[in-house]
Amino acid sequence: MKVLITGFDPFGGETVNPAYEAVKLLPEVICGAEIIKLEIPTVYTKSGAAVEKAIKEHQPDVVLCIGQAGGRSSIQIEKVAINLAEARIKDNEGNQPMDVALHEDGENAYFTNLPCKAVVNELRKNNIPAHISYTAGTFVCNDVMYHLLYLISKKYNKVRGGFIHVPYALEQVIDKPAGTPAMSLETIAKGLELAIKAIIENDEDISIHMGTIM
Template sequence: MKILVTGFDPFGDDLINPAIEAVKQLPDEISGAEIIKLEIPTKFNVSAQAVHDAIEQHQPDYVLNIGQAGGRFALTPERIAINLDDGRIEDNAGYQPFNHTIHEDGQTAYFTQLPVKAMAQAIREAGLPAEVSNTAGTYVCNHIMYQVQYMRDKEFPQIKAGFMHIPFLPEQVTSRPETPSLSLADDVRGISAALSAIVARDGQADVMTVEGKTH
């Protein structure tokens, strides 16, 4: 089994992005699965092509994109991606879309094929905070999650794909009072636990645990 794991480069005012830093430190093999690591740019119009090229080259069974979610306290596997780009800030190419449809012939939204409840459960069992998220936002994180689902819909039906957000690193919150953070070592441990859950649930439905939200 092959799992392609991607992480974004730094964006905005931050000089570091926990996503790519954690991805770079992942083991090359987890639970018998080969882990293929890829850095992708925080750019709406470039990131998808980088992932597309890697899928063509490596032919992975799974794709897990990792992104930073400043302000969240937990590692959060994403349940759904929506067909909308609406940038709060410019991306690293200076592009800031407003109410932009990603693909006119794409679905309004795509649900992940990853066992997000099992992933969250495995992360918590590793001693780290985790919960299933029902919104990946409208920035480049949602964009890449949607784009990979679109690729699966139109070109690569054999893959299963999804996204997970991780919190700021401690060094990113020194000037952000009362903002949660997680160490890089814990990020790596949490992502590894999530990947182990993906392998363990291969060919099976997700676990039946409560991960819903009231609002």
């Protein structure tokens, strides 16, 4: 089995991105699966193209994209990606789309085929804060997740894929307002390792109540 795991380069004035920094800390093999690591650009369209190129090259069984979500306090596996680009800030090449569809022939939204509840359960069992998220935003994180799920729907229906958001790394919040959530890179990496373990071990999701009331 092969797992392709990606992380973005720094964006928004940050000098590091905990997504790829944590990916780099992962072992080369998890539960017998080969781990293929890839840094992708925080740029609309180009991030998805980089993932598609890697899928063609490596033929992975699972594709897991990782992104920074500054302000979130837990590791969050995304349930759904929407067909919308709406950028509050510019990406790393100055693009700032507004109210634009990502794929004209795509569905309004695609749901991940990863076992979200099993992932959250695995992390919580190991004392790592984790939740399911029902919005990947409208920036490049949603862009790459939507493109991945679009590809799975149209071309690679045997691939399982999805997206995980991680908090700021501790070193990123030194000069940020008091109370800004953060997590150590080591904890983030351990969470990602456990997430991959849960994905490998669960072809189907577990049956347990989760979700949000807001």
